[in-house]
Every structure is written in structure tokens, then in C-alpha cells.
Amino acid sequence: MQEKNIFQFKQFSIRHQHAAMKVGTDGVLLGAWANTNNAIRILDIGTGTGLIALMLAQRTSDDTYIDAIEIEKQAYEEACYNVEQSPWKNRIEIFHQALQDFSNTPYDLIVCNPPFFHNSLRPPDQKRRLARHADTLPMNMLAARCRPLLKPTGIISMIIPCIDLPKIESIFLTENLHCFRTTYVSTTANKKPERCLVSFDTGTNLKSKEAMVLLDSHGDRTNEYCALTRNFYLKL
Numbered sequence: 001m002q003e004k005n006i007f008q009f010k011q012f013s014i015r016h017q018h019a020a021m022k023v024g025t026d027g028v029l030l031g032a033w034a035n036t037n038n039a040i041r042i043l044d045i046g047t048g049t050g051l052i053a054l055m056l057a058q059r060t061s062d063d064t065y066i067d068a069i070e071i072e073k074q075a076y077e078e079a080c081y082n083v084e085q086s087p088w089k090n091r092i093e094i095f096h097q098a099l100q101d102f103s104n105t106p107y108d109l110i111v112c113n114p115p116f117f118h119n120s121l122r123p124p125d126q127k128r129r130l131a132r133h134a135d136t137l138p139m140n141m142l143a144a145r146c147r148p149l150l151k152p153t154g155i156i157s158m159i160i161p162c163i164d165l166p167k168i169e170s171i172f173l174t175e176n177l178h179c180f181r182t183t184y185v186s187t188t189a190n191k192k193p194e195r196c197l198v199s200f201d202t203g204t205n206l207k208s209k210e211a212m213v214l215l216d217s218h219g220d221r222t223n224e225y226c227a228l229t230r231n232f233y234l235k236l
Helices: 025-033 051-059 073-084 126-132 139-149 162-173 223-229
Strands: 006-008 013-015 041-045 065-069 092-095 107-112 150-161 178-186 195-201 208-213
Touching: 013 073, 025 051, 025 150, 025 195, 025 223, 041 051, 041 139, 051 065, 051 073, 051 092, 051 107, 073 092, 107 139, 139 150, 139 162, 150 162, 162 178, 162 195, 208 223
Parallel strands: 041 065, 041 107, 065 092, 107 150, 178 208
Antiparallel strands: 006 013, 150 195, 178 195
């Protein structure tokens, strides 16, 4: 039987006992969807338990190195533990600091599952507030800090609420970052998409727009969802 605080994937496990945000669909989608082609240096902003960093390590070759930053102390410690138990501990480094204080040489790929509940009722738990509210990392700050951390040919990929897409596109455009790939994610076929997987770069004129449905009418994962995540989930 799987332990309550352990989420087991095919090639690694995630302990999420102390981190505010547990393993969830958003993180898995982003970790499986982000384009890792030619990515030698990757940055994961707000790594939480280290889930996305570990997924990207699984998807890339031995010469790809991943840095991950996390501001919340217990999440940082949990991410360090999860990385240390993984097959890729020599390729992932976790930093306990805010993006505002982080600097490094530019990256080929930056990923972020950002805080986005701007105006919702704040949860009482301080860790969840840090993890899920844009107070700590406003979107304009995210865009501004990502720009110098991105190589000229680099890509930024995120998962965001669809309702915020126009505003976020406008913010990133002020940093000369253009949205060139969007996948609209719906829970079921009869529901409007609530989340978007998006990618930005500095020079693409072409725009790709797709749609993905996660569950069929029986509540089972759709073929497209299974195809995207089959290398990670134990049961599909």
C-alpha cells in the first residue's frame, strides 16, 4: 500500500508531507508538456516538492542540468529530500531563495507553476498562502526576472488560469516575450477550459493553439492525457 505522504511515479517518488502544495495535476501536466528539446540548462521557479524538476530530469539526457528555487523552507527541504532519493540527484540543485534574489547564467528553458489566486480568500495556512498567492511573486515581477535569466533562444513555460491569459500575455510582451504555444485544458469535454499551458520566447511569430481534455464521460483519463503522462503515472 502506498504511504499517505508519498506519491509514487514510475521512476521516482515524491514525499509531500510538509510542503503546502501536494502533488497535483497542474504540476504533472507542465512537467510532461514543456518542450525540453535542446535544453541543457533548465530553471524551475517555485519548485515546491521538486516534482517538475524531477519530471524534466527524467525527460532529458545526462548532460542536462536543472536548477530549482523555492522560497518556503519546508517545501525546500522536502524538494532536497526528493531529489536526493532520485536517480538524478547529480543533475538537480535546489536553492532556498526568492526569485527576486536569484541570479545565474541564462537558461534554455524556464518552467513555473506560478501562484495565481490573486483575489481569492486567502487560506489560513501561511505555507499555502506563500505557495498559492501572487503577493509573493507578482506576474510582472516574474516576467521581469525571467527575461535576463533566459537565453536568446530560450523558452518559458507555465500553467495558468485561462481567464488570466490575456493579461499575462500583455505583461510578458512588455519584456519582449511572446506567447507562441497554448494548450487549453478542460477537465471534461462539456466543461470550459480552466487552465492553459503556455510557452513564451523572444522571437517566434507563429502561434500554436491546441486543446486537451483530461477525463472522458466515464471519468477515466482520455487517450491524449494518457499519452502525455504515460511515462510518469503508475496506472493509466
